[in-house]
Amino acid sequence: MSAESGSWTITELASEYDVTLRTIRFYEDRGLLTPERRGTARVYHPRDRVRLALILRGKRLGFSLDEIATIVDMYDAEPGEEGQLVYLLQQIAIRRADLEQRRRDLDQTLDDLSEVARRCQADLDKLRSA
Known part of the structure; x- marks a missing residue:
């Protein structure tokens, strides 16, 4: 086959x-x-x-x-291809919104990690210079 x-x-x-x-x-x-x-x-x-x-x-x-x-x-x-496309577009919008929120959450987490790393490095630099 x-x-x-x-x-x-x-x-x-x-x-x-x-x-x-x-x-x-x-x-x-x-x-x-x-x-x-x-x-x-x-x-x-x-x-x-x-x-x-x-x-x-x-x-x-x-x-x-x-x-x-x-x-x-x-x-x-029923409703066939038109209904399928309408439903798919709705699901894509929902999925896109979810992913965009996740992206914002990840960006915020990365910013938070950068800030904590910056503070840790500053504290370490102070300890080493003392």
Whole structure:
């Protein structure tokens, strides 16, 4: 099986996306992927391949599997692609706000550490010069 035939094995998908077989089976168990079964073999079609790419992108962006499931499942159901895009934009705004707050928190922590280090160095310099 291959891209030419429009289907992939679990091993081919795992290799292509640099994930473990266990990861793909986990997404299957969660209902995010639904490969065709041919005996004991799993056969993945373009829909599964696209969904796997979306799942992995969603994970990289920090979305939970529940959020990812909502987004990818909306494509197949009402309100369809428009609803999916509206929901995704809302989730992106929420995620962006969270990350921006984390950035401000990190910047403040780094500033605090710099100030403490400056004070420690000044105190150490005083001790050494005395």
